[in-house]
Amino acid sequence: EPSGATTAVTGSSSAALPPGVVLGKDGKPCRTCSSGSAFKAFAKSSLKPSNNNTTTTTKAATAGAAVAATGAAATLTIPRDCPPDVEQLGRSTWTLLHSIAATYPTTPSAREQADLQTFMSTFSRLYPCWVCADDFQGYMAREKMPVGSRDAFGQWLCEAHNAVNVKLGKQTFDCSKWQERWRTGWKD
Numbered sequence: 569e570p571s572g573a574t575t576a577v578t579g580s581s582s583a584a585l586p587p588g589v590v591l592g593k594d595g596k597p598c599r600t601c602s603s604g605s606a607f608k609a610f611a612k613s614s615l616k617p618s619n620n621n622t623t624t625t626t627k628a629a630t631a632g633a634a635v636a637a638t639g640a641a642a643t644l645t646i647p648r649d650c651p652p653d654v655e656q657l658g659r660s661t662w663t664l665l666h667s668i669a670a671t672y673p674t675t676p677s678a679r680e681q682a683d684l685q686t687f688m689s690t691f692s693r694l695y696p697c698w699v700c701a702d703d704f705q706g707y708m709a710r711e712k713m714p715v716g717s718r719d720a721f722g723q724w725l726c727e728a729h730n731a732v733n734v735k736l737g738k739q740t741f742d743c744s745k746w747q748e749r750w751r752t753g754w755k756d
């Protein structure tokens with residue numbers, strides 16, 4: 569469940585939602601802001617024949633839940649090529665961001681530094697999990713992002729990722745090893 573979910577879950581249908589389902593700013597369940605299991609629980613509950621919340625059912629379909637109903641008993645299948653949940657999206661995004669750090673020049677040109685600055689500030693506004701994006705923008709406002717070298721940016725990014733790890737109750741990563749993880753491979 570994304571941090572900030574409690575405050576994010578607002579709107580008329582929130583009372584009917586399972587814990588961990590985060591609404592988007594449009595008031596519909598936001599798949600890229602919710603964990604897969606929470607979203608699945610939501611989609612299942614919205615399929616129950618006794619559930620007369622037709623608005624919520626419509627919202628589930630709109631939000632991209634992959635559902636298959638057989639008679640009165642509804643079954644739910646989420647294919648591999650379904651839209652990502654908050655975790656899949658996060659893993660893929662960290663892979664992209666750390667890989668950008670890994671291939672960023674050791675001595676970037678002024679143009680490359682400006683590009684990185686523009687990319688990261690645009691990224692922080694467009695990230696598809698809006699509660700994550702809000703927090704990340706806050707982090708960027710507090711912790712000035714260095715763009716003067718690969719190592720400076722890579723370290724900053726590692727610490728930014730650790731801040732999310734802490735928020736989610738995960739172990740932190742040893743940032744002295746970020747290049748082994750994302751650029752050179754592990755030392756034997």
Ligand code: FAD
Nearest residue numbers: 569570571655658659661662699700704726729730732741
């Ligand atoms: P991930 O955290 O995705 O990490 C992938 C891999 O990166 C790990 O397996 C590890 O090898 C390596 N790694 C871990 N930590 C570091 C580090 N500090 N530096 C370098 N490498 C590292 N989810 C939420 O629920 N709430 C949020 O508010 C939220 N905010 C996010 C903000 C951003 C900008 C991004 C990109 C993602 C956010 N996520 C958020 C998603 C979350 O960070 C995870 O990606 C998701 O929970 C899946 O976690 P994971 O355990 O698979 O590994």
